Amino acid sequence: MAAEVAALASVVSASAVAAAPDTEVWVLAGPRGRSAARLLPGIDELRVVGVPWITAVDRPVDARLVAEVDAVVAEGRFDEAIVLTSFHQSPLPIALLLRLAGVPRILGASVESSAGLLDERWIPGETFPEDIPEPERNLAIVGLAGYALAPGDDGRLHVELPPQRPAALDGLPPRYVAVHPGAQYPAREYPADHFVEVVRLLSAAGHAVVVTGGDHERALTAAVVGDTGVDLGGRLDLGGTAQALVGAAVVVVGNTGPAHLAAAVGAPIVSLFSAVVKPERWAPYGVPVELLGDQEAACRGSRATACPIPGHPCLASVTPAAVVAATERLLALRSSAA
Known part of the structure; x- marks a missing residue:
């Protein structure tokens, strides 16, 4: 063996x-x-x-x-x-x-x-x-070490979805944008008030929005979702989150674990990527990505967990309008490929 x-x-x-x-x-x-x-x-x-x-x-x-x-x-x-x-x-x-x-x-x-x-x-x-x-x-x-992918394996990330679909996903619209506002470290978080405006602008443009987050992020998702989105904060485990993301037309997320989970289920991603780590190594892999964030900011490559630069410029400089525009580009790309 x-x-x-x-x-x-x-x-x-x-x-x-x-x-x-x-x-x-x-x-x-x-x-x-x-x-x-x-x-x-x-x-x-x-x-x-x-x-x-x-x-x-x-x-x-x-x-x-x-x-x-x-x-x-x-x-x-x-x-x-x-x-x-x-x-x-x-x-x-x-x-x-x-x-x-x-x-x-x-x-x-x-x-x-x-x-x-x-x-x-x-x-x-x-x-x-x-x-x-x-x-x-x-x-x-x-x-x-002597191991190779099986013939036909495209080398992209894949996960096996749980067989049971969570009840929290019942009633979701057939087409929606998923927004995941949380991140493990503050240095990688897009400002919450910017996310509020992103959700508002997406809803105003006619897009259904679903907001995801862990149990510890309930307050954040509740603040971000506004009056128009669907708040799934704290209602899904990781497998359930994967099932929510696989149904999304586009996922808007920072450089945090759910970004890679979204890539593993094949979702196009608007990546709000903090400069503290290199996107060459850590950007979402194998799917269409719109990478946003000032990668030349002073925090570049610092691996900081709390932003060392006043005002968090690498992400705060990205306007909600720019996030929505990137989302629209990926939606158009997905529609043209369908």
């Missing part, structure tokens, strides 16, 4: 590994990756372990953490592990735990010397380019 333990990174890389014959695929994800991992096609097993050097989890690095990884490895009896991290994260800490747990072959990409922790080490910027989309980065890594 060949089995892969990987940090949740991209649907494309998981699909490539799953396409190999006689291969059982396990995903080892953090708590924040649990819901997304459950939507991945081709995954046989999911295990969740929170490691504080990847995700902000309130736990120490101690013997209990080591024992959790040991238990997963003992259960899976893996032949090899491919460690997939983001470009700014090292694969070596988890590689050390996997090595101590007895995984015989561990593969990954690292700018640091692996000193025996990785049986195969590929160097970002040398083995493959640095500034490429994250799905392509991870596909390059699993390709170097």
